[in-house]
Amino acid sequence: MSSQVVHVIDDDVDVRQSLAFLLSTAGLAVRVHDSATTFLQLLQDIQDGCVVTDIRMPGMDGLQLQKRLAELRPRLPVIVMTGHGDVPLAVQAMKAGAVDFIEKPFDDEVLLAAIRSALARHARDTEHESRVAAITARLALLSEREREVLKGLVDGKPNKVIAYDLGISARTVEVYRANVMTKMQADSLSALVRMVLATAPPDKTPGPDGAAAT
Structure with missing residues (x-):
């Protein structure tokens, strides 16, 4: 799991810096992005892992981003961060494929637990896909x-x-x-x-x- 990266997407620089410090201190590789559009422009070259995105951002919001990722990288787990009153949007994101949502303000350990769960899930999915590909080749x-x-x-x-x-x-x-x-x-x-x-x-x-x- 050491090669996996947590991609944090938030238009608030203070939030990006805070989460980068939290995740790196917890031993997780992290990369921050200031918008969903910027992240999508780099999508082809990003390392596997998971995405943690705010749900309310200018331009493309977290829900639109999640739906786009479901088309482009359906195996990349997405966790959405929501503010007060945004739970209905978070539920929409989960129906579209997001693995979890975290309400602000959140406890650091709650977020870390959600991220570790998403990374473990992604690792299992990747291993399963590799195993199926090998079996298909033998068939x-x-x-x-x-x-x-x-x-x-x-x-x-x-x-x-x-x-x-x-x-x-x-x-x-x-x-x-x-x-x-x-x-x-x-x-x-x-x-x-x-x-x-x-x-x-x-x-x-x-x-x-x-x-x-x-």
């Missing part, structure tokens, strides 16, 4: 017949049933199964099934190519 190496055998395995069918369905011998299924295990780098059938399931969107059953089956 692409399978032959058509190996995909058919894999589908049977994921469906919970024994070798004999898979053999019958495909019109081949059980021994041949064993050979294909061994090839699948090797190519997928799976040390057990349960590990193989978990890999395939990991590539499916929620509430969808993955096909042998990793795509959700219809």
Whole structure:
């Protein structure tokens, strides 16, 4: 998590300086931005981490920024800071994808806890995406017949049933199964099934190519 950066966006210089001091003292890497527009101009080159933004700013406000980030960097967690009476706006931001909101004046530890939670979530999401990408690449190496055998395995069918369905011998299924295990780098059938399931969107059953089956 040490490579992650907390991006603070606020038009108030005193707030930016105060938060920069707080976060750096807490051992967090921090970068401050004076407006949402300035931040978006640098978005392509910014380091991963999370965003802490005021919800009321001139020009593009925090809600507009969050909605834009949901389009451009949907995995970048956003925490919005709200003043008195701004909770309805914060709720809108959360409905649009923000992970949390903090009401001003806030306790330093409350903000730090929210930031650490957002960074941990981002790290988990990034790790999951990398794992899914690796699994998808392995799936692409399978032959058509190996995909058919894999589908049977994921469906919970024994070798004999898979053999019958495909019109081949059980021994041949064993050979294909061994090839699948090797190519997928799976040390057990349960590990193989978990890999395939990991590539499916929620509430969808993955096909042998990793795509959700219809």
